[in-house]
Amino acid sequence: MSDKKRERAVILQKKEIADGIFDMWIATEEIAGLAKAGQFVMLYCGDGSRLLPRPISICEINPKEKSLRLVYRIAGKGTKELSEMKEGMELDVLGPLGNGFPQKETSAFVIGGGIGIPPMLELSKQLNCKKQIILGFRDQLFLEKEFEPFGDVYIATEDGKAGTKGNVLDAVSEHGLKADVIYACGPLPMLRALKSYAEEHDMECFVSLEERMACGIGACLGCVCKSKETDSHTNVKNKRICKEGPVFEAQEVDF
DSSP states (O other), X not given: OOOOEEEEEEEEEEEEEETTEEEEEEEOSSHHHHOOTTOEEEEEOSOTTOOSOEEEEEEEEETTTTEEEEEEEOOSHHHHHHHTOOTTOEEEEEEEESOOOOOOSSOEEEEEEGGGSTHHHXXXXXXXXXXXXXXXXXXXXXXXXXXXXXXXXXXXXXXXSSSEESOHHHHHHHHTOOOSEEEEESOHHHHXXXXXXXXXXXXXXXXXXXXXXXXXXXXXXXXXEEESSOOTTTSSSEEETTTTOSEEEGGGEEO
C-alpha cells in the first residue's frame, strides 16, 4: 500500500458533466505519483463547521503532470461546497488511500454503476488484457465515451433510452459476454448481484465498496464491513473499507 501524503492542491479544471456530477482535475506534488487505480483521496472543505473530509475516488492519474482527476456527485453540504470552488483555488488533500485493484492478465469485465463508474476509467486504462466494459446508468450518461479507447463498451439504463434496458447483468446476458474476472464499483445491489454471478460462473470478482468515512486511515472504525477472516486490528470478523479496502475479493466480505 502506498504512503499517504497531505498536500495543498490546486484546482486546474472543474466542470459539471451531468446534472449534479462534477469533473475536477487537481495538481499535487506527490500524490499523483503514488496513486493506483481504485484508490481514493480525502478532500478537506474550507468551511470550519465541517471537520470531516470527503472521500472521492480517483478517476484518472497523470503522474507526468502530477495531477489527479476526480469525478463526484453532490451528496451533501461538503460536496456542494466542492462543486462551487473555482479553477485556481486551493484545497487540502490526503492520499492516496486504500489498496486499489489487483490487475490480472486475463479477460475481464470492468463494471461500473452510477457514481461507481469514474474509478473504473483509470483501471480500464491500466489493465493489460481483453476488456469488456459494462456501464450502468439510471438515466443520464456521463464518461461513457472516454472508456471506448480501452475496450468494448456496453451500456445499460433503467429506462432503456440508451443501450440495454435494465442493469449491467442484463447487458451481459443480452450480448452473450464472457470473461474470467470481474472488477466492479457501484451500488450495493449491483455488487451483490455480481458476487452471485461470479459464484455461479466460477469467476474471480473484485469489488470496490463505497461507504461513508470519517478519518479515511482506519483509525475510527466508522466504515467497517463483515468479513470471513478475523481482523488483526480489532480481533473481530470485519474489515475497514478505507484501510483494507475499498477493493475486496467479493467472497472475502459480506455486504
